[in-house]
Amino acid sequence: MSKRRHDLDNLRTFLTALVIYHHTAITYGGLGSWFKSRNFGGHTSMALALFNATNQTFFMGLFFWLSGYLSGNRLSKSPTWDSRYSFLSGKWFHLGLPAVIYTVFVQPLSQLLVLFDSSGFRLRSETILSTFVSYWKQLRGVRGPLWYPATLLGFDMISTFCIPRTISPRAVRRLKRFVSNRLAVSSLWISSTALTFGIRTVYPVGATVPVFAVQPAFLPQYILSYALGIISSLTDTPRLVTPFSSEKSEETADTVDTADTPSSHPIIPYTHSALSFPLITAPIMINRYSPAVGGNPSAAQNLSPRLDLLNLIGGGLTLPSFLYTAWSELSFAAIGPSLLQYFSRAHNHPAKRGSLFHPRYSYAAFLVHTPVAVLSGLVADRILDGVILRAAAGGQQQLANNKLWRILAPVLMTAVVGTGNVLGSFALGRFIVDYVPGVGKVI
Numbered sequence: 001m002s003k004r005r006h007d008l009d010n011l012r013t014f015l016t017a018l019v020i021y022h023h024t025a026i027t028y029g030g031l032g033s034w035f036k037s038r039n040f041g042g043h044t045s046m047a048l049a050l051f052n053a054t055n056q057t058f059f060m061g062l063f064f065w066l067s068g069y070l071s072g073n074r075l076s077k078s079p080t081w082d083s084r085y086s087f088l089s090g091k092w093f094h095l096g097l098p099a100v101i102y103t104v105f106v107q108p109l110s111q112l113l114v115l116f117d118s119s120g121f122r123l124r125s126e127t128i129l130s131t132f133v134s135y136w137k138q139l140r141g142v143r144g145p146l147w148y149p150a151t152l153l154g155f156d157m158i159s160t161f162c163i164p165r166t167i168s169p170r171a172v173r174r175l176k177r178f179v180s181n182r183l184a185v186s187s188l189w190i191s192s193t194a195l196t197f198g199i200r201t202v203y204p205v206g207a208t209v210p211v212f213a214v215q216p217a218f219l220p221q222y223i224l225s226y227a228l229g230i231i232s233s234l235t236d237t238p239r240l241v242t243p244f245s246s247e248k249s250e251e252t253a254d255t256v257d258t259a260d261t262p263s264s265h266p267i268i269p270y271t272h273s274a275l276s277f278p279l280i281t282a283p284i285m286i287n288r289y290s291p292a293v294g295g296n297p298s299a300a301q302n303l304s305p306r307l308d309l310l311n312l313i314g315g316g317l318t319l320p321s322f323l324y325t326a327w328s329e330l331s332f333a334a335i336g337p338s339l340l341q342y343f344s345r346a347h348n349h350p351a352k353r354g355s356l357f358h359p360r361y362s363y364a365a366f367l368v369h370t371p372v373a374v375l376s377g378l379v380a381d382r383i384l385d386g387v388i389l390r391a392a393a394g395g396q397q398q399l400a401n402n403k404l405w406r407i408l409a410p411v412l413m414t415a416v417v418g419t420g421n422v423l424g425s426f427a428l429g430r431f432i433v434d435y436v437p438g439v440g441k442v443i
Contacts, residue, residue, distance in 0.1 A: 005238065007348035009359035011339065012066055015059050016362040017422045019145070020369045022055045024418035027377050029410040031056075033206070035114050035374050038381060038413075045410035057331035060148065060218065061225040062339065065240055067152050068229025071159055076234055079165045091156045093442050095149040098367050099142050106367075107143040108135040110374045117378045141211035144370055151214045155226050167234060175231055179241045186243040188224070189333060195220045197325040204315020217315065221332065240340055242333035356426050363443050364429030365422075372424045380417045 026032040029045035030052040039045075078084045112131055116123050142150040164171075178184055196217065203216040214222070225240075232238050239245065313324035351358045433440045 004350075005348070006350050007340075007343040008066055008069070008238075010347040010349075010351065011062070011343040013351075013357050013359050013362045014339075014343070015063055015066075016366050016369075017357075017426075018055060018059050019366065020373065020422045020425055021414065021418040022052060022059070023145075023369070023373055024377070024421050025051050025410075025414045027373075027417075028413045030414075035110055035370075036377060038377075040406050040409040045407070047407070047411050048414060051414075054331065054335075056218075057328045058335040058339070061221050061332050062240075062336050063148065064152070064155075064222045064225040065229040065232075065336070068155070068159075068226035069233045069238065070229075071156050072163070072230035072233030075159060075163045075230075076167060081165075084160050084165070088157065088160050091153055095153040095156070097442060099146040099150045099153070102146045102367060102370075103139065103141075103143045104136070106371060107146075108132050110144075110371045111135065113371065113374050113378060117381075142213050144213075145366070147208070147213035150212045151222065152226075154212060155223075159230065163230070163234075172235055175235045176237070179231060179235065179237065182243060182245075185241050185245070189243050189329065192220045192224045193325060193329045196329065197322055200315040200321055200325060201317045202315075204311075204321075206314060221329065225336075238340075238344075240337045242337055244333055245337060356423070356430060358430075361426055361429040361433055364433050364439075365425040366429075367443065368428045368432065369421060369425035372428060373421045376417055376420050376424060380413065380420075384413075 022030075023032075023034060025048040026034040027037055028048060029037075029039050030048035031044070032052055074087055075084070078087050108131065112123075112128060115127075115131060199220065200217045205215065205217045207217065208215055228241055232241070312318075313320045315321055433443065
């Protein structure tokens with residue numbers, strides 16, 4: 001029987017697709033920054049703001065937990081310095097090299113696509129060259145979504161030298177006692193939340209550090225997730241430990257036959273309960289602290305809705321910032337373990353051979369999704385402007401003033417264009433891995 005955790009492979013594929021939808025949502029009125037944005041009626045979409053805010057609470061934390069789990073598993077089987085050197089050199093090729101190539105070439109190419117569209121498809125070769133040269137002169141580290149593999153490389157480098165080459169059974173027992181001690185685990189999570197809030201008083205959401213381009217506002221969660229992933233690997237307990245964890249229920253989950261039908265899984269109601277927490281509480285926060293969200297024209301006249309919301313909750317020694325920090329960490333503690341348990345029960349099987357969404361292509365899809373999303377967004381805008389808006393009675397202005405259009409259009413565009421982005425990214429990733437010589441050995 002294969003020891004490979006297919007549920008973790010499938011979870012990684014799901015999270016990759018979610019990242020692509022997340023970035024697509026930013027384009028059409030969600031929270032965050034992207035190469036190009038299109039707000040329908042000049043307002044942030046409540047639905048997309050909730051979607052982005054909820055995603056941000058857990059998806060990168062789960063990525064780091066998965067990475068910590070896999071790295072810990074590999075390091076625990078590397079008792080010699082030669083084996084650890086092999087591990088680290090492999091990480092440099094797998095994480096560092098793609099980050100450099102993306103930063104130097106792919107990121108400016110994505111910017112050039114936007115410039116090409118805004119110029120009416122008329123760019124001189126001198127302009128193209130000057131765009132690249134200007135971008136390269138301003139480089140101070142990685143750019144775009146590749147902050148994740150760059151930061152992960154840093155974590156793996158530290159772990160290579162910090163994790164003992166030989167881990168005694170006594171040390172494993174101590175780790176197991178720690179993760180089963182709810183008071184100790186709760187103290188760890190509370191400390192991480194308090195540190196996050198403290199950091200955000202100086203570095204609000206959106207601020208990044210040089211070289212790695214990671215946001216300090218989320219760094220404590222990433223460190224905690226990665227460390228808990230390593231502990232899970234070393235103790236052979238593949239679960240995300242939180243203050244709400246139930247060791248008994250987790251052990252029961254591990255013994256459930258994965259051939260059971262999803263309807264028979266007792267974890268499904270728990271997953272729904274976990275998801276209900278951020279879904280219910282986030283709209284209250286957004287309505288309370290961002291009058292520009294949801295279509296208040298008077299508030300939107302003088303403020304950028306996205307910046308208004310992020311400035312209110314993203315940092316500073318304020319009540320909204322504290323509530324957002326606490327909400328974010330609680331949501332991660334609720335959603336993260338639920339997704340791990342759900343995939344363990346319902347999707348712990350290998351992907352079909354030849355499937356577009358095979359886990360083999362998920363990392364490649366992540367690497368190429370930026371230019372794919374930018375290009376498809378520009379094409380979708382052209383189609384929307386050239387067909388739908390011209391056919392509408394009264395034109396674009398009438399649609400912009402239509403409340404139903406402002407509510408539905410961002411969600412529909414995200415769903416349609418996002419699905420195209422997911423399919424396109426995985427298709428391009430598959431092509432690169434399977435047919436470009438040498439790429440499959442690196443990623």
